[in-house]
Amino acid sequence: xxxxxxxxxxxxxxxxxxxxxxxxxxxxxxxxxxxxxxxxxxxxxxxxxxxxxxxxxxxxxxxxxxxxxxxxxxxxxxxxxxxxxxxxxxxxxxxxxxxxxxxxxxxxxxxxxxxxxxxxxxxxxxxxxxxxxxxxxxxxxxxxxxxxxxxxxxxxxxxxxxxxxxxxxxxxxxxxxxxxxxxxxxxxxxxxxxxxxxxxxxxxxxxxxxxxxxxxxxxxxxxxxxxxxxxxxxxxxxxxxxxxxxxxxxxxxxxxxxxxxxx
Amino acid sequence: xxxxxxxxxxxxxxxxxxxxxxxxxxxxxxxxxxxxxxxxxxxxxxxxxxxxxxxxxxxxxxxxxxxxxxxxxxxxxxxxxxxxxxxxxxxxxxxxxxxxxxxxxxxxxxxxxxxxxxxxxxxxxxxxxxxxxxxxxxxxxxxxxxxxxxxxxxxxxxxxxxxxxxxxxxxxxxxxxxxxxxxxxxxxxxxxxxxxxxxxxxxxxxxxxxxxxxxxxxxxxxxx
Numbered sequence: 001x002x003x004x005x006x007x008x009x010x011x012x013x014x015x016x017x018x019x020x021x022x023x024x025x026x027x028x029x030x031x032x033x034x035x036x037x038x039x040x041x042x043x044x045x046x047x048x049x050x051x052x053x054x055x056x057x058x059x060x061x062x063x064x065x066x067x068x069x070x071x072x073x074x075x076x077x078x079x080x081x082x083x084x085x086x087x088x089x090x091x092x093x094x095x096x097x098x099x100x101x102x103x104x105x106x107x108x109x110x111x112x113x114x115x116x117x118x119x120x121x122x123x124x125x126x127x128x129x130x131x132x133x134x135x136x137x138x139x140x141x142x143x144x145x146x147x148x149x150x151x152x153x154x155x156x157x158x159x160x161x162x163x164x165x166x167x168x169x170x171x172x173x174x175x176x177x178x179x180x181x182x183x184x185x186x187x188x189x190x191x192x193x194x195x196x197x198x199x200x201x202x203x204x205x206x207x208x209x210x211x212x213x214x215x216x217x218x219x220x221x222x223x224x225x226x227x228x229x230x231x232x233x234x235x236x237x238x239x240x241x242x243x244x245x246x247x248x249x250x251x252x253x254x255x256x257x258x259x260x261x262x263x
Numbered sequence: 264x265x266x267x268x269x270x271x272x273x274x275x276x277x278x279x280x281x282x283x284x285x286x287x288x289x290x291x292x293x294x295x296x297x298x299x300x301x302x303x304x305x306x307x308x309x310x311x312x313x314x315x316x317x318x319x320x321x322x323x324x325x326x327x328x329x330x331x332x333x334x335x336x337x338x339x340x341x342x343x344x345x346x347x348x349x350x351x352x353x354x355x356x357x358x359x360x361x362x363x364x365x366x367x368x369x370x371x372x373x374x375x376x377x378x379x380x381x382x383x384x385x386x387x388x389x390x391x392x393x394x395x396x397x398x399x400x401x402x403x404x405x406x407x408x409x410x411x412x413x414x415x416x417x418x419x420x421x422x423x424x425x426x427x428x429x430x431x432x433x434x435x436x437x438x439x440x441x442x443x444x445x446x447x448x449x450x451x452x453x454x455x456x457x458x459x460x461x462x463x464x465x466x467x468x469x470x471x472x473x474x475x476x477x478x479x480x481x482x483x484x485x486x487x
Contacts, residue, residue, distance in 0.1 A: 029264050043279035055336050056431075058391050080406045084431070089340045089341060090340055092340065094338070094339055094340050095339050095340065096339050096340050096341055097337070097338075097339040097340075097342055098337075098338050098339040099335060099336075099337060099338070099346070100335065100336050100337075100338035101334070101335045102332065102333060102334040104333070104424070105329050105330060105331045105421055105424045105425060105428070106330040106331065106332065108327060108328050108329065109327070110325055110326070110428070110429050110432060110436075111325065111326045111327070112324070112325060112326075112436060113321075113324040113326045113357070114323070114324040114343065115322065115323045115324070115327065115438075115441065116321070116322050116323065117320065117441075117445045117448065117449075118319055118320060118321060118322050118361070118445070119318070119319075119320065119445075119449045120318070120319040120361075121316075121317070121318050121319075122316075122317040122319060122363070123314065123315055123316065124312060124313070124314060124315060125312075125313050125315050126311070126312050126313075127311045127313075128311070128329070140316075145415070147415070151394075152393070154315075155391070156315070156317075156418075159449065165456075167453060167456050167457075168456075169456070169457055180393065182438070184319070185393045185394060186395060187359060187393070187394035188393065188394055189388045189394060189395075189396075190392060190394060190395040190426075191356075191395050191396055191397045191421040191422060192356075192419065192422045192426045193423075194397050194419050195416075195419075196414070196415040196416040196419060197297055199414055199415050199416065203415070204410070205400045205402065206400075208415070209399060209400075213332075225274060228312065231312070233313070235314045235316070239266065239316040242369075242370075243366065243369065244369075246369065246370060246371045246373070246374050247374060247376075247457060249343075
């Protein structure tokens with residue numbers, strides 16, 4: 001009858017592990033005297049917070065103890081973060097220093113003030129520009145405003161001015177009596193396309209409106225000449241003839257009733 | 264001695280103002296009391312004439328107040344600091360839009376005459392901006408003392424954004440539909456005078472269009 005004792009070579013072997021190793025070499029009659037292993041001593045259970053606090057305390061203590069290493073690690077972290085921040089900042093195309101402005105306008109509603117049916121046949125369009133300069137010299141400083149205005153003058157026939165019997169079919173001939181060509185739009189300048197070439201000093205609304213009026217008059221004078229009106233008339237004849245031919249009329253006779261070319 | 268120095272300084276300032284290059288006179292000069300002399304030069308730059316065949320059938324007047332707040336900051340790669348003060352502007356604008364049918368490609372193929380029935384297939388409609396005016400009298404700007412007033416070039420840039428905004432929303436106005444209906448109302452009387460009964464006239468279009476297609480019909484103001 002043998003009773004196993006812990007060997008001298010391994011005095012620190014856990015007492016609980018003995019029965020697991022023994023059954024291999026134990027004799028068959030040993031099952032009558034099996035020693036129940038002693039229960040392990042209860043561990044001290046610390047709370048999670050307390051454990052974390054202890055760990056932190058030990059880390060802090062180690063950091064203070066090895067303060068040179070800590071200092072080097074902190075320096076490396078700071079330098080690395082600075083390098084990362086600079087890399088992120090310098091990677092785009094922006095300048096180092098700049099004054100930035102918001103670009104987009106705010107959302108605002110669009111209101112339909114008026115809508116109407118028109119019957120305007122456009123036969124000629126004239127895109128034009130006008131350079132307007134205003135310079136003023138004063139005791140307290142000079143003022144300059146140079147702007148380029150852009151507009152499109154449309155010349156054609158306003159069918160609302162035509163008489164009810166403006167078209168009379170006579171067999172295969174269409175007799176057409178049209179009002180003469182006129183300028184179709186009284187407002188033809190698009191101020192969103194105005195280019196402010198040079199501006200110095202303050203200019204009020206009335207002065208800017210004067211510039212616009214002068215540009216309008218100059219454009220009218222240049223575009224609404226006899227040559228362009230005649231060209232529009234020819235274009236009208238050509239296009240109306242083509243239209244009536246499409247409906248089967250072989251011949252078209254035109255008469256233009258005189259009109260004031262301004263709307 | 265001090266008086267003599269001050270007098271000399273004033274004289275120098277006065278003469279420096281007088282030695283500027285002379286300029287032509289202008290009607291604007293009378294409007295400003297401080298004005299002494301004004302330059303005005305009118306110069307024609309360019310004119311391009313093009314033949315058209317467009318039937319403008321409907322006209323819309325759109326009003327919009329362009330609102331803008333300049334949120335400036337000291338920026339760049341290294342700074343991100345908001346500038347103090349405020350700079351705001353409200354610019355009322357009026358845009359005239361016209362819906363039209365371009366008859367440039369119109370031919371006998373667009374007309375079908377079957378006995379007493381006339382079927383007209385019209386080309387796709389288009390929309391164009393014929394004018395844009397800025398109501399400068401009612402333009403208001405609110406600017407802190409530390410900030411600069413809005414320049415004319417800045418206002419024009421904002422107005423252009425306002426115009427673009429109107430163009431983006433053009434399908435909401437129904438101008439294309441109005442242009443089609445108005446085209447029919449213009450052409451039916453013409454066909455009636457040709458001898459067709461009104462009930463025997465069919466004016467039709469190629470197809471109905473969605474908002475994206477309508478936006479493509481907009482002819483921008485001539486971009487020089």
